[in-house]
Amino acid sequence: MSDRYSFSLTTFSPSGKLVQIEYALKAVAQGVTSIGIKATNGVVIATEKKSASSLIDDSSLEKVAVVCPNIGMVYSGMGPDFRVLTTKARKAAQKYKRIYNEYPPTGILVKEVASVMQEFTQSGGVRPFGVSLLICGYDEKGPGLYQVDPSGSYWAWKASAIGKNMVNAKTFLEKRYNDDMELEDAVHTAIITLKEGFEGEMNEHSIEIGVIGGGNFGFGPGKEEPVFKKLTPEEIKDYLANIV
Amino acid sequence: MSILEYNGGVVLAMAGKKCVAIASDKRFGSNYLTISMNFPKLYQATDKTFIGFSGLATDVQTLIEKFRFHINMYRMNEERDIEPNTLAHLVSSTLYERRFAPYFVEPIVAGLDKNNDPFICGMDLIGCTTMNYDFSATGTGEDQLYGICEPLWQPNLEPEELFEAISQAIMSATNRDCMSGWGAVVNNTRESDHAYAEDPHGLIGLLLVRQINAVRIETLHLYAKLLTDQSLADVSIRNIMTVAVRHREVFYDVVSSCGM
Numbered sequence: 263m264s265d266r267y268s269f270s271l272t273t274f275s276p277s278g279k280l281v282q283i284e285y286a287l288k289a290v291a292q293g294v295t296s297i298g299i300k301a302t303n304g305v306v307i308a309t310e311k312k313s314a315s316s317l318i319d320d321s322s323l324e325k326v327a328v329v330c331p332n333i334g335m336v337y338s339g340m341g342p343d344f345r346v347l348t349t350k351a352r353k354a355a356q357k358y359k360r361i362y363n364e365y366p367p368t369g370i371l372v373k374e375v376a377s378v379m380q381e382f383t384q385s386g387g388v389r390p391f392g393v394s395l396l397i398c399g400y401d402e403k404g405p406g407l408y409q410v411d412p413s414g415s416y417w418a419w420k421a422s423a424i425g426k427n428m429v430n431a432k433t434f435l436e437k438r439y440n441d442d443m444e445l446e447d448a449v450h451t452a453i454i455t456l457k458e459g460f461e462g463e464m465n466e467h468s469i470e471i472g473v474i475g476g477g478n479f480g481f482g483p484g485k486e487e488p489v490f491k492k493l494t495p496e497e498i499k500d501y502l503a504n505i506v
Numbered sequence: 507m508s509i510l511e512y513n514g515g516v517v518l519a520m521a522g523k524k525c526v527a528i529a530s531d532k533r534f535g536s537n538y539l540t541i542s543m544n545f546p547k548l549y550q551a552t553d554k555t556f557i558g559f560s561g562l563a564t565d566v567q568t569l570i571e572k573f574r575f576h577i578n579m580y581r582m583n584e585e586r587d588i589e590p591n592t593l594a595h596l597v598s599s600t601l602y603e604r605r606f607a608p609y610f611v612e613p614i615v616a617g618l619d620k621n622n623d624p625f626i627c628g629m630d631l632i633g634c635t636t637m638n639y640d641f642s643a644t645g646t647g648e649d650q651l652y653g654i655c656e657p658l659w660q661p662n663l664e665p666e667e668l669f670e671a672i673s674q675a676i677m678s679a680t681n682r683d684c685m686s687g688w689g690a691v692v693n694n695t696r697e698s699d700h701a702y703a704e705d706p707h708g709l710i711g712l713l714l715v716r717q718i719n720a721v722r723i724e725t726l727h728l729y730a731k732l733l734t735d736q737s738l739a740d741v742s743i744r745n746i747m748t749v750a751v752r753h754r755e756v757f758y759d760v761v762s763s764c765g766m
Contacts, residue, residue: 363595370584 272384282390283383286412289392293338295425295459297452298396299435300407304445304475304488305398307336307407308452309425310460311470326472326492330355330365332399334472334490338425339393339412347391351375368399368406372416380414394424400474400488402481421451427459434458445476449493453501466495466502509610510561510631512537514685515547516645517558518676519616520659521624521638522668525696528556528616529676531647531686534563543688551577552587555617556693557597560645561631562610569611572600590617594627594635601633608632612644618695641675647683654678665696 271282296309313320326336327348335351337344354374358366366374375395382388390412396419397408409424410416421439423431438451449471457464471493479488493501514535519528534545548558549570557573559566576596580588588596594615601609608631615627627635628642636642640659643651654675663671673692680687 361596361599362592364592367584373583 271389272386280383280413283413286390286392287394290339290394290412290424291426291428293340293393293425295423295427295431295456296336296338296396297421297423297431297435297455298336298398298407298409298419299421299439299443299448299452300398300405300419301443301445301448301475302441303405303477303480304400304448304473305405305407306445306448306452306471306473307334307396307398308449308456308469308471309336309338310456311468312462320467324470326470328472328490328492329371329397330359331489332365332401332474332487333368333371333397334399334474334492335395335397336470336472337393337395338428340391343391343393344395347375347378347393347395350378351397367401367403368397368408369401369403371399372397372408372410376410376414376416378414379410379412383413396422396424398472398474399490400479405475423455430459431455445473449473449501450504454505457505464502466498469498471498471501507537510612511646511685513561513563514646514683515545515560515563515566516643516647516651516676516680516683516686517547517560517612517614518641518643518651518655518672518679519556519558519614519626519628520641520655520663520668520672520675521616521626522663522665522696524618524622524624525663525665525668525694526616526618526624526626527665527668527672527692527694528558528614529672529690529692530558530560531645531676531680531688531690533680533686533688535685538684540688546691548691548693549573550693551593551615552581552617554619554622554695555588555590555593555615555625556695557593557613557615558644559611559613561612565609565611569600569609569613573597576600590615590619590625591627591637593617594625594629594637598629598633598635601629601631605632614642614644616642643679646685647679650679650682651675665694669694 271280275281294310294312298307307326309325311320311323311325326334328334329351351371355366355371379391383390392412394412395410397410399406407419407422408416409419409422421435423435434455456469472490473493474490475488479486514533515531517530528548530547532544532546533540534542547560547566548556550556551573559569577588597613597615610631612631613629617625619625626642627637628644629635641655643655658671658675669692673690676690
Protein backbone atom coordinates (compact mmCIF):
# COMPACT_ATOMS: atom_id res chain seq x y z
CA MET A 263 0.00 0.00 0.00
CA SER A 264 2.68 2.44 0.94
CA ASP A 265 4.42 1.69 -2.36
CA ARG A 266 1.87 3.82 -4.14
CA TYR A 267 2.81 6.78 -2.01
CA SER A 268 6.48 6.19 -1.77
CA PHE A 269 7.55 7.87 -5.00
CA SER A 270 6.20 11.31 -4.28
CA LEU A 271 7.76 13.05 -1.38
CA THR A 272 5.10 15.65 -1.05
CA THR A 273 2.20 13.21 -0.66
CA PHE A 274 1.15 11.78 2.69
CA SER A 275 0.49 8.06 2.83
CA PRO A 276 -2.83 6.87 4.31
CA SER A 277 -1.05 6.00 7.54
CA GLY A 278 -0.02 9.63 7.90
CA LYS A 279 3.64 9.26 7.00
CA LEU A 280 5.86 10.80 4.37
CA VAL A 281 7.40 7.58 3.13
CA GLN A 282 10.38 9.27 1.51
CA ILE A 283 11.47 10.50 4.90
CA GLU A 284 11.22 6.99 6.30
CA TYR A 285 13.48 5.80 3.48
CA ALA A 286 15.87 8.66 4.11
CA LEU A 287 16.17 7.52 7.71
CA LYS A 288 17.02 4.07 6.42
CA ALA A 289 19.82 5.60 4.37
CA VAL A 290 21.07 7.25 7.54
CA ALA A 291 20.93 3.97 9.43
CA GLN A 292 23.28 2.48 6.87
CA GLY A 293 25.91 5.14 7.48
CA VAL A 294 28.77 4.76 9.93
CA THR A 295 28.10 5.54 13.57
CA SER A 296 28.61 9.02 14.97
CA ILE A 297 28.58 9.98 18.66
CA GLY A 298 27.98 13.22 20.47
CA ILE A 299 28.34 13.85 24.21
CA LYS A 300 27.68 17.06 26.14
CA ALA A 301 29.81 17.68 29.22
CA THR A 302 29.49 20.36 31.88
CA ASN A 303 32.20 22.46 30.27
CA GLY A 304 32.09 21.46 26.62
CA VAL A 305 30.87 19.09 23.91
CA VAL A 306 32.57 16.31 21.91
CA ILE A 307 31.50 14.79 18.60
CA ALA A 308 33.18 11.81 16.97
CA THR A 309 32.79 9.49 14.02
CA GLU A 310 34.46 6.60 12.27
CA LYS A 311 36.40 7.40 9.15
CA LYS A 312 35.98 4.23 7.19
CA SER A 313 37.75 4.20 3.87
CA ALA A 314 36.63 1.64 1.28
CA SER A 315 40.24 0.87 0.43
CA SER A 316 43.63 1.28 2.01
CA LEU A 317 44.68 3.18 -1.10
CA ILE A 318 42.43 6.12 -0.20
CA ASP A 319 44.27 9.17 1.12
CA ASP A 320 42.02 9.72 4.12
CA SER A 321 43.70 12.94 5.22
CA SER A 322 41.63 14.63 2.55
CA LEU A 323 38.37 13.29 3.89
CA GLU A 324 36.62 15.61 6.35
CA LYS A 325 33.70 14.19 8.29
CA VAL A 326 33.75 16.50 11.29
CA ALA A 327 33.23 20.01 9.95
CA VAL A 328 33.71 23.47 11.46
CA VAL A 329 30.69 25.68 10.79
CA CYS A 330 31.90 28.77 12.65
CA PRO A 331 34.30 29.28 15.56
CA ASN A 332 31.75 28.24 18.15
CA ILE A 333 29.90 25.49 16.25
CA GLY A 334 30.90 22.17 14.63
CA MET A 335 28.98 19.27 13.11
CA VAL A 336 29.23 15.63 12.12
CA TYR A 337 26.90 13.29 10.25
CA SER A 338 25.79 9.78 9.52
CA GLY A 339 24.54 8.92 6.05
CA MET A 340 25.40 10.25 2.61
CA GLY A 341 28.62 12.23 2.45
CA PRO A 342 27.73 14.45 -0.52
CA ASP A 343 24.49 15.56 1.16
CA PHE A 344 26.52 16.49 4.22
CA ARG A 345 28.82 18.67 2.10
CA VAL A 346 25.84 20.64 0.81
CA LEU A 347 24.49 21.12 4.34
CA THR A 348 27.88 22.19 5.69
CA THR A 349 28.09 24.88 3.02
CA LYS A 350 24.57 26.08 3.80
CA ALA A 351 25.29 26.11 7.54
CA ARG A 352 28.53 28.05 7.06
CA LYS A 353 26.81 30.59 4.85
CA ALA A 354 23.98 30.99 7.35
CA ALA A 355 26.52 31.64 10.11
CA GLN A 356 28.36 34.26 8.07
CA LYS A 357 25.11 35.92 7.05
CA TYR A 358 24.20 36.22 10.72
CA LYS A 359 27.60 37.70 11.46
CA ARG A 360 27.21 40.33 8.74
CA ILE A 361 24.06 41.61 10.39
CA TYR A 362 24.88 41.29 14.07
CA ASN A 363 28.71 41.20 14.09
CA GLU A 364 28.72 38.06 16.19
CA TYR A 365 28.38 34.36 15.41
CA PRO A 366 24.97 32.75 15.95
CA PRO A 367 24.17 30.86 19.13
CA THR A 368 23.96 27.10 18.57
CA GLY A 369 20.17 26.93 18.78
CA ILE A 370 19.72 29.61 16.13
CA LEU A 371 22.02 27.90 13.62
CA VAL A 372 20.36 24.54 14.26
CA LYS A 373 16.97 26.11 13.47
CA GLU A 374 18.39 27.44 10.19
CA VAL A 375 19.81 24.08 9.12
CA ALA A 376 16.66 22.26 10.20
CA SER A 377 14.47 24.62 8.20
CA VAL A 378 16.63 23.99 5.11
CA MET A 379 16.19 20.25 5.57
CA GLN A 380 12.44 20.73 6.03
CA GLU A 381 12.25 22.75 2.80
CA PHE A 382 13.47 19.70 0.93
CA THR A 383 10.53 17.71 2.30
CA GLN A 384 7.93 20.13 1.02
CA SER A 385 9.17 21.20 -2.40
CA GLY A 386 8.63 19.80 -5.86
CA GLY A 387 11.25 17.76 -7.63
CA VAL A 388 13.64 17.34 -4.72
CA ARG A 389 14.41 14.55 -2.31
CA PRO A 390 15.16 14.78 1.41
CA PHE A 391 18.77 14.89 2.60
CA GLY A 392 20.07 11.41 3.40
CA VAL A 393 21.90 12.50 6.55
CA SER A 394 21.28 12.98 10.23
CA LEU A 395 23.45 15.66 11.78
CA LEU A 396 24.91 16.09 15.23
CA ILE A 397 25.58 19.81 15.72
CA CYS A 398 27.54 20.93 18.76
CA GLY A 399 28.29 24.41 20.01
CA TYR A 400 29.12 26.52 23.03
CA ASP A 401 27.37 29.85 23.51
CA GLU A 402 26.30 32.03 26.39
CA LYS A 403 23.62 29.54 27.37
CA GLY A 404 26.33 26.91 27.77
CA PRO A 405 27.36 23.83 25.79
CA GLY A 406 24.74 22.42 23.41
CA LEU A 407 24.36 19.24 21.33
CA TYR A 408 21.57 18.90 18.78
CA GLN A 409 20.51 16.18 16.37
CA VAL A 410 18.80 17.13 13.10
CA ASP A 411 16.98 14.48 11.07
CA PRO A 412 16.13 14.33 7.33
CA SER A 413 12.60 15.45 8.17
CA GLY A 414 13.92 18.67 9.64
CA SER A 415 13.06 17.90 13.25
CA TYR A 416 15.70 18.61 15.81
CA TRP A 417 16.23 17.85 19.47
CA ALA A 418 18.80 18.76 22.05
CA TRP A 419 20.65 15.82 23.55
CA LYS A 420 22.88 15.22 26.52
CA ALA A 421 24.45 12.33 24.63
CA SER A 422 23.45 10.66 21.40
CA ALA A 423 24.45 8.30 18.63
CA ILE A 424 23.32 8.12 15.00
CA GLY A 425 24.02 5.69 12.19
CA LYS A 426 24.57 1.95 11.98
CA ASN A 427 25.18 1.13 15.62
CA MET A 428 22.97 3.76 17.20
CA VAL A 429 20.73 1.47 19.25
CA ASN A 430 23.59 -0.31 21.00
CA ALA A 431 25.58 2.89 21.33
CA LYS A 432 22.70 4.76 22.95
CA THR A 433 22.16 1.92 25.42
CA PHE A 434 25.86 2.05 26.20
CA LEU A 435 25.73 5.82 26.66
CA GLU A 436 22.69 5.64 28.91
CA LYS A 437 24.73 3.57 31.31
CA ARG A 438 27.89 5.60 31.05
CA TYR A 439 26.57 9.13 30.96
CA ASN A 440 26.29 11.29 34.04
CA ASP A 441 25.52 14.97 34.35
CA ASP A 442 28.80 15.87 36.04
CA MET A 443 31.02 14.62 33.27
CA GLU A 444 33.77 16.99 32.19
CA LEU A 445 35.09 17.28 28.65
CA GLU A 446 38.07 14.96 29.10
CA ASP A 447 35.82 12.19 30.45
CA ALA A 448 33.35 12.84 27.65
CA VAL A 449 36.03 12.37 24.98
CA HIS A 450 37.11 9.15 26.63
CA THR A 451 33.52 7.92 26.81
CA ALA A 452 32.91 8.84 23.17
CA ILE A 453 35.91 6.82 22.04
CA ILE A 454 34.95 3.69 23.97
CA THR A 455 31.38 3.99 22.71
CA LEU A 456 32.67 4.12 19.14
CA LYS A 457 34.91 1.18 19.85
CA GLU A 458 31.91 -0.96 20.82
CA GLY A 459 30.64 -1.17 17.25
CA PHE A 460 33.90 -0.63 15.45
CA GLU A 461 34.73 -2.97 12.61
CA GLY A 462 38.44 -3.29 12.02
CA GLU A 463 41.28 -1.59 13.78
CA MET A 464 40.69 1.67 15.63
CA ASN A 465 43.65 4.02 15.39
CA GLU A 466 44.26 7.76 15.20
CA HIS A 467 43.59 7.80 11.47
CA SER A 468 40.35 5.85 11.46
CA ILE A 469 38.35 8.11 13.76
CA GLU A 470 37.67 11.86 13.72
CA ILE A 471 36.96 13.81 16.89
CA GLY A 472 35.89 17.43 17.32
CA VAL A 473 35.68 19.26 20.66
CA ILE A 474 34.59 22.64 21.93
CA GLY A 475 35.12 23.97 25.45
CA GLY A 476 37.03 22.39 28.29
CA GLY A 477 39.79 23.88 30.38
CA ASN A 478 39.62 27.62 30.84
CA PHE A 479 37.09 28.22 28.09
CA GLY A 480 33.78 29.77 28.86
CA PHE A 481 31.99 33.08 29.12
CA GLY A 482 32.79 35.46 31.90
CA PRO A 483 35.74 37.32 33.34
CA GLY A 484 39.11 35.66 32.94
CA LYS A 485 37.85 33.06 30.47
CA GLU A 486 38.52 32.63 26.80
CA GLU A 487 35.65 32.23 24.39
CA PRO A 488 35.36 28.57 23.39
CA VAL A 489 36.47 27.60 19.90
CA PHE A 490 35.55 24.41 18.03
CA LYS A 491 38.51 22.39 16.85
CA LYS A 492 39.24 18.95 15.50
CA LEU A 493 41.71 16.84 17.43
CA THR A 494 44.96 16.12 15.60
CA PRO A 495 45.97 12.47 15.04
CA GLU A 496 48.63 12.89 17.76
CA GLU A 497 46.05 14.03 20.30
CA ILE A 498 43.74 11.14 19.35
CA LYS A 499 46.66 8.75 19.76
CA ASP A 500 47.14 10.01 23.33
CA TYR A 501 43.50 9.33 24.16
CA LEU A 502 43.63 5.89 22.55
CA ALA A 503 46.70 5.03 24.59
CA ASN A 504 44.65 5.58 27.77
CA ILE A 505 42.13 2.99 26.73
CA VAL A 506 42.97 -0.58 27.50
CA MET B 507 19.31 73.10 2.93
CA SER B 508 19.95 69.38 3.04
CA ILE B 509 17.09 66.92 3.45
CA LEU B 510 18.59 65.86 6.79
CA GLU B 511 17.93 69.37 8.11
CA TYR B 512 14.37 69.76 6.81
CA ASN B 513 12.50 68.64 9.91
CA GLY B 514 15.14 69.64 12.45
CA GLY B 515 16.03 67.94 15.69
CA VAL B 516 18.92 66.65 17.76
CA VAL B 517 19.81 63.53 19.68
CA LEU B 518 22.50 63.32 22.35
CA ALA B 519 23.81 60.39 24.38
CA MET B 520 26.24 60.32 27.28
CA ALA B 521 27.96 57.60 29.26
CA GLY B 522 28.43 57.58 33.02
CA LYS B 523 29.46 55.12 35.67
CA LYS B 524 27.35 52.01 35.13
CA CYS B 525 24.69 54.24 33.60
CA VAL B 526 23.86 55.82 30.29
CA ALA B 527 21.54 58.65 29.22
CA ILE B 528 20.07 59.56 25.86
CA ALA B 529 18.15 62.74 25.10
CA SER B 530 16.33 64.28 22.17
CA ASP B 531 14.58 67.57 21.59
CA LYS B 532 10.88 67.72 20.88
CA ARG B 533 10.58 69.95 17.81
CA PHE B 534 9.08 68.78 14.56
CA GLY B 535 9.09 71.37 11.83
CA SER B 536 8.72 71.97 8.12
CA ASN B 537 11.64 74.30 7.35
CA TYR B 538 11.01 77.41 9.40
CA LEU B 539 7.47 76.42 10.46
CA THR B 540 7.15 74.50 13.74
CA ILE B 541 4.34 71.96 13.44
CA SER B 542 4.68 70.08 16.71
CA MET B 543 6.44 70.73 19.98
CA ASN B 544 5.97 67.17 21.20
CA PHE B 545 7.87 64.94 18.80
CA PRO B 546 10.54 63.07 20.75
CA LYS B 547 12.88 61.02 18.66
CA LEU B 548 13.77 58.23 21.06
CA TYR B 549 12.76 54.60 20.96
CA GLN B 550 13.25 52.18 23.84
CA ALA B 551 14.44 48.98 22.19
CA THR B 552 14.81 46.79 25.29
CA ASP B 553 14.84 47.34 29.04
CA LYS B 554 18.44 48.46 28.81
CA THR B 555 18.90 49.92 25.34
CA PHE B 556 17.61 52.93 23.42
CA ILE B 557 17.89 54.24 19.87
CA GLY B 558 17.52 57.91 19.03
CA PHE B 559 17.03 59.08 15.43
CA SER B 560 17.65 62.59 14.14
CA GLY B 561 16.92 63.65 10.57
CA LEU B 562 13.93 63.29 8.28
CA ALA B 563 10.89 62.65 10.47
CA THR B 564 9.17 60.15 8.18
CA ASP B 565 12.29 58.00 8.18
CA VAL B 566 12.51 58.35 11.96
CA GLN B 567 8.98 56.96 12.31
CA THR B 568 9.47 54.21 9.74
CA LEU B 569 12.76 53.06 11.22
CA ILE B 570 11.30 52.94 14.72
CA GLU B 571 8.69 50.53 13.38
CA LYS B 572 11.27 48.57 11.39
CA PHE B 573 13.53 48.10 14.40
CA ARG B 574 10.63 47.19 16.63
CA PHE B 575 10.01 44.34 14.17
CA HIS B 576 13.65 43.22 14.15
CA ILE B 577 14.05 43.44 17.91
CA ASN B 578 10.85 41.51 18.62
CA MET B 579 11.83 38.78 16.14
CA TYR B 580 15.28 38.59 17.74
CA ARG B 581 13.75 38.29 21.20
CA MET B 582 11.43 35.50 20.08
CA ASN B 583 14.10 33.57 18.13
CA GLU B 584 16.95 33.85 20.58
CA GLU B 585 14.88 33.93 23.77
CA ARG B 586 16.89 36.85 25.10
CA ASP B 587 17.06 40.62 24.66
CA ILE B 588 19.46 42.07 22.13
CA GLU B 589 22.70 43.51 23.47
CA PRO B 590 23.48 47.19 22.66
CA ASN B 591 26.56 46.45 20.55
CA THR B 592 24.65 43.83 18.57
CA LEU B 593 21.78 46.28 18.12
CA ALA B 594 24.21 48.90 16.87
CA HIS B 595 25.44 46.52 14.17
CA LEU B 596 21.90 45.60 13.27
CA VAL B 597 21.06 49.29 12.80
CA SER B 598 24.25 49.76 10.79
CA SER B 599 23.54 46.84 8.43
CA THR B 600 19.92 47.93 7.98
CA LEU B 601 21.07 51.40 6.95
CA TYR B 602 23.76 50.08 4.62
CA GLU B 603 21.22 47.88 2.84
CA ARG B 604 19.95 51.16 1.43
CA ARG B 605 23.40 52.43 0.51
CA PHE B 606 22.30 54.06 -2.77
CA ALA B 607 18.90 55.31 -1.66
CA PRO B 608 19.47 55.89 2.03
CA TYR B 609 17.21 56.56 4.97
CA PHE B 610 17.85 60.19 5.90
CA VAL B 611 18.50 59.59 9.55
CA GLU B 612 21.56 59.64 11.76
CA PRO B 613 20.87 57.37 14.70
CA ILE B 614 22.50 56.92 18.09
CA VAL B 615 22.31 53.61 19.97
CA ALA B 616 22.82 53.80 23.74
CA GLY B 617 22.44 51.16 26.41
CA LEU B 618 23.89 49.02 29.16
CA ASP B 619 25.55 45.74 28.20
CA LYS B 620 25.21 42.53 30.14
CA ASN B 621 27.75 43.72 32.69
CA ASN B 622 25.81 46.98 33.02
CA ASP B 623 28.66 48.93 31.43
CA PRO B 624 27.56 51.86 29.26
CA PHE B 625 27.64 51.57 25.47
CA ILE B 626 27.17 54.45 23.01
CA CYS B 627 27.35 54.34 19.24
CA GLY B 628 26.66 57.14 16.77
CA MET B 629 26.12 56.51 13.07
CA ASP B 630 25.83 58.35 9.80
CA LEU B 631 22.98 57.80 7.37
CA ILE B 632 24.60 54.84 5.65
CA GLY B 633 25.63 53.03 8.78
CA CYS B 634 29.18 54.05 9.61
CA THR B 635 29.49 53.36 13.34
CA THR B 636 31.58 55.38 15.78
CA MET B 637 31.70 53.96 19.27
CA ASN B 638 32.57 56.81 21.58
CA TYR B 639 33.32 56.21 25.21
CA ASP B 640 32.04 59.60 26.36
CA PHE B 641 29.22 61.17 24.36
CA SER B 642 27.70 61.19 20.91
CA ALA B 643 25.55 63.80 19.17
CA THR B 644 23.64 64.03 15.88
CA GLY B 645 21.21 66.42 14.27
CA THR B 646 20.92 70.04 13.25
CA GLY B 647 22.49 71.27 16.51
CA GLU B 648 25.33 68.76 16.41
CA ASP B 649 28.11 71.35 16.49
CA GLN B 650 26.57 73.16 19.43
CA LEU B 651 26.10 69.87 21.25
CA TYR B 652 29.70 68.79 20.82
CA GLY B 653 30.77 72.23 21.99
CA ILE B 654 28.84 72.11 25.25
CA CYS B 655 29.43 68.40 25.94
CA GLU B 656 33.19 68.72 25.89
CA PRO B 657 33.46 70.81 29.05
CA LEU B 658 30.38 69.37 30.78
CA TRP B 659 31.26 65.69 30.52
CA GLN B 660 33.60 63.97 32.92
CA PRO B 661 34.40 60.32 33.30
CA ASN B 662 32.52 58.23 35.87
CA LEU B 663 29.52 60.48 36.40
CA GLU B 664 26.88 59.12 38.77
CA PRO B 665 23.35 58.78 37.39
CA GLU B 666 22.09 62.04 38.90
CA GLU B 667 25.17 63.97 37.72
CA LEU B 668 24.85 62.43 34.27
CA PHE B 669 21.22 63.44 34.11
CA GLU B 670 22.12 67.02 34.97
CA ALA B 671 25.00 67.15 32.49
CA ILE B 672 22.99 65.82 29.56
CA SER B 673 20.03 68.05 30.35
CA GLN B 674 22.11 71.20 30.53
CA ALA B 675 23.92 70.26 27.35
CA ILE B 676 20.84 69.65 25.26
CA MET B 677 18.95 72.68 26.53
CA SER B 678 21.88 75.04 25.94
CA ALA B 679 22.67 73.64 22.52
CA THR B 680 19.08 73.64 21.27
CA ASN B 681 18.74 77.26 22.39
CA ARG B 682 21.43 78.17 19.90
CA ASP B 683 19.92 76.14 17.06
CA CYS B 684 16.77 77.46 15.44
CA MET B 685 15.77 74.09 13.98
CA SER B 686 15.60 72.24 17.29
CA GLY B 687 14.35 72.80 20.79
CA TRP B 688 10.93 73.14 22.39
CA GLY B 689 12.07 71.05 25.31
CA ALA B 690 13.80 67.75 25.69
CA VAL B 691 13.13 64.16 26.62
CA VAL B 692 15.83 62.44 28.62
CA ASN B 693 15.81 58.71 29.03
CA ASN B 694 18.40 57.31 31.33
CA THR B 695 19.04 53.89 32.68
CA ARG B 696 21.34 52.75 35.40
CA GLU B 697 22.36 49.50 36.91
CA SER B 698 19.88 49.64 39.74
CA ASP B 699 16.77 50.21 37.75
CA HIS B 700 16.37 48.80 34.31
CA ALA B 701 13.38 50.90 33.65
CA TYR B 702 14.01 54.31 32.24
CA ALA B 703 13.05 57.42 34.09
CA GLU B 704 11.33 59.68 31.62
CA ASP B 705 11.09 63.23 32.66
CA PRO B 706 9.67 65.14 29.75
CA HIS B 707 7.76 67.85 31.51
CA GLY B 708 9.73 68.10 34.70
CA LEU B 709 12.89 69.03 32.91
CA ILE B 710 11.36 71.27 30.36
CA GLY B 711 9.31 72.95 33.03
CA LEU B 712 12.28 73.54 35.26
CA LEU B 713 14.59 74.89 32.64
CA LEU B 714 11.97 77.02 31.00
CA VAL B 715 11.22 78.42 34.39
CA ARG B 716 14.85 79.30 34.81
CA GLN B 717 14.85 81.15 31.59
CA ILE B 718 11.52 82.85 31.84
CA ASN B 719 11.18 84.11 35.30
CA ALA B 720 13.57 84.16 38.22
CA VAL B 721 10.69 84.61 40.63
CA ARG B 722 9.40 81.18 39.91
CA ILE B 723 12.71 79.76 40.96
CA GLU B 724 11.90 81.07 44.40
CA THR B 725 8.69 79.08 44.45
CA LEU B 726 10.63 76.01 43.48
CA HIS B 727 13.20 76.66 46.17
CA LEU B 728 10.47 76.79 48.77
CA TYR B 729 8.91 73.65 47.46
CA ALA B 730 12.21 71.85 47.44
CA LYS B 731 12.83 72.96 50.95
CA LEU B 732 9.55 71.54 52.05
CA LEU B 733 10.18 68.27 50.31
CA THR B 734 13.78 67.77 51.32
CA ASP B 735 13.65 69.60 54.61
CA GLN B 736 16.84 71.47 54.03
CA SER B 737 17.65 75.05 54.89
CA LEU B 738 17.04 77.39 52.00
CA ALA B 739 20.71 78.18 51.46
CA ASP B 740 21.56 74.57 50.77
CA VAL B 741 19.03 74.10 48.07
CA SER B 742 20.83 74.20 44.73
CA ILE B 743 19.52 73.86 41.22
CA ARG B 744 20.83 70.32 41.21
CA ASN B 745 18.78 69.39 44.24
CA ILE B 746 15.76 70.97 42.67
CA MET B 747 16.25 68.95 39.54
CA THR B 748 16.63 65.75 41.50
CA VAL B 749 13.57 66.60 43.51
CA ALA B 750 11.61 67.54 40.42
CA VAL B 751 12.42 64.23 38.82
CA ARG B 752 11.40 62.22 41.82
CA HIS B 753 8.29 64.15 42.54
CA ARG B 754 6.94 64.85 39.10
CA GLU B 755 3.36 64.87 40.30
CA VAL B 756 4.14 67.49 42.89
CA PHE B 757 6.12 69.47 40.41
CA TYR B 758 3.19 69.63 38.03
CA ASP B 759 1.28 71.35 40.80
CA VAL B 760 4.06 73.86 41.22
CA VAL B 761 4.20 74.51 37.55
CA SER B 762 0.48 74.98 37.24
CA SER B 763 0.39 77.15 40.32
CA CYS B 764 3.04 79.33 38.72
CA GLY B 765 0.53 79.89 36.00
CA MET B 766 2.62 78.36 33.22
